[in-house]
Amino acid sequence: MDIKSHIRTIPHYPKKNIMFRDVSSLLQDAVGFGSSINELAKRYAAMEIDKVVGIEARGFIVGAPLAYALGKGFVPIRKKGKLPAETVGQDYDLEYGSDRIEIHIDSIARGERVLLADDLIATGGTAEAATKLIEKIGGKIIECCFIIDLPDVGGRGRLEKQGYSVFSLCEFAGT
Secondary structure, eight states: OOGGGGSEEEETOSSTTOEEEETHHHHTSHHHHHHHHHHHHHHHTTSOOSEEEEETTHHHHHHHHHHHHHTOEEEEEEETTOOSSOEEEEEEEETTEEEEEEEETTSSOTTOEEEEEEEEESSOHHHHHHHHHHHHTTOEEEEEEEEEEOGGGOHHHHHHHTTOOEEEEEEOOOO
């Protein structure tokens, strides 16, 4: 299945000259969404993975069904103040300012092998912060996976320069 054809592009959103790649059109299509999760599950079925981690919020939509398909546990990374138990956090920079994400301190045991999942990799700032969080609590990142990669924005290269393996189901050139 051509997953890329199920992802709509919205020109000039959120600002002029940006081509927004909207994964919600893929998620709305049962066959397209199912094919995406199945393709990822096939890739990781033979790998030794203990947990799948998803980044709020669309990473939950990708990561949770992927964890289920692999028979693994799912761990959410959330925005600051959203998790009820003891957490550890990581600040990261945004285009205009900064933000913070957090993970439960007991969600990954030391040495567990982790697959990081999200819908899209653009600049890589959030994904980089997530990798730091996972490693802070003792997890070992096996790979970072995404449905969409925007290679011209540089996130994939940012993660690869730090030694992470990165996989995506499709790419869209440009911004």
